[in-house]
Amino acid sequence: MTTTRNLLAEQSARFARLDPVIPAQRVAPVGEPVVAALPDGRVVGGVVAFHHHPPGTVSSLWSARYCRELTPLLGSVGAEGLAELLAAARPVLVDGLAAEPDSAVEVIWPSRDAEATRVLLDHGFVPLSVLAIRTTAAPSRPAPVDDRVRVRRGGPSDLTEVLDLAMAELEYSALVGGTVLRPDARDLKAETLRTRLAGDHPVWLAEVDGLVIGLAEGAWSPVAEGSPGSTRLPTGLLGYVNCVSVASGARGLGVGQLLMARAHEEFDTAGARATYLYYNPPNPLSSVFWPRQGYRPLWTIWESRPATGLRHGP
Known part of the structure; x- marks a missing residue:
């Protein structure tokens, strides 16, 4: 039986092959668990976290008021597992948000995973933001055009x-x-x-x-x-x-x-x-x-706004 620990270990190994800067994932986030079975019997999982950003919160300046964040736990399966997981998680992700335009579904995923990119695009996600990192030494100070x-x-x-x-x-x-x-x-x-x-x-x-x-x-x-x-x-x-x-x-x-x-x-x-x-x-x-x-994308924040814009796939 595939456990969360196994999925995390296998997924961390896959991430390391994609991008060695990504740290190992040792603990699953807290939230509502979701499970999906592939046609060949393999199982993948995920966790849905619920975020509310009411008036008066600084986070409301970069987030929808109601956000459902899905953290996939795919093990070594990759894109095939992500498509199945999105289908299984859709009811949890959009439940109660049909009349809420200020809502979003969010997936944060390694930027170098091109296979997952295709799946996310097919399901209506847009890459609205990236977490970018700079690990090299700064270049020499440039001279401005105007020396004042x-x-x-x-x-x-x-x-x-x-x-x-x-x-x-x-x-x-x-x-x-x-x-x-x-x-x-x-x-x-x-x-x-x-x-x-x-x-x-x-x-x-x-x-x-x-x-x-x-x-x-x-x-x-x-x-x-x-x-x-x-x-x-x-x-x-x-x-x-x-x-x-x-x-x-x-x-x-x-x-x-x-x-x-x-x-x-x-x-x-x-x-x-x-x-x-x-x-x-x-x-x-x-x-x-x-x-x-000197910055390059490490993680991409994919969103479907509003949440009901999440599609079933191609």
Whole structure:
């Protein structure tokens, strides 16, 4: 009989062959279990977690209000097992959401698994976001086109300028990805940035003649063995990039590249094992910019919005 432990071990071995940076999966997530049988008698499984992001929560800015997340446990089966599992899990994933347009079904899966990509596309999923990682040393600091551009650390007195740049990024991302421009978005962003600017996490600002034209929001992200983050990322001290935004009139000056060179320099000097971030593949700016900074997709976040858009397959 195939057990969850066996499925996890076999799936981890398969993931390691696809992408050696993906950590071993030792513990199944908590949620409602789902099982599917293949025509040849093999069995695969999965876990469905239920997430609610009500008004007033920062997570509601990048998530549907009601989200059902499926974590497949396919062992060594791969795409064939994923198709069967999606069919078996569909009632659990869409139950009660027929009249809820602000809903989503989500699957987070290794970006290099092309076979699974085909299955997910056939079932109505869209790759709205990727978790991308950079494990190589930062390149030498680039020279901006305009040598008046300077980079410095931000502080509490910079809140107004930082908030304006962060909102500009949020509004653009809402056009090209999974971000949702909620009515309370500015208040939520202001509170988050106020805390960040007053704390220990780095915020870098680019300015010309005292005028702030660019923002890079970072954080230190220690990932401990056995923590939730260790199922997605290498363990150790990591650097995290939350938001990069350049004023529209200042693009083309090398501002974003200069900000990230400074961020990478500080992360590397502090001994960060890697740096990571999320970006939207449909975004025509970030999908070009981030690979040039040394980032590549590790996990892809696939979504069907609304949840009832989940299809039965080809």
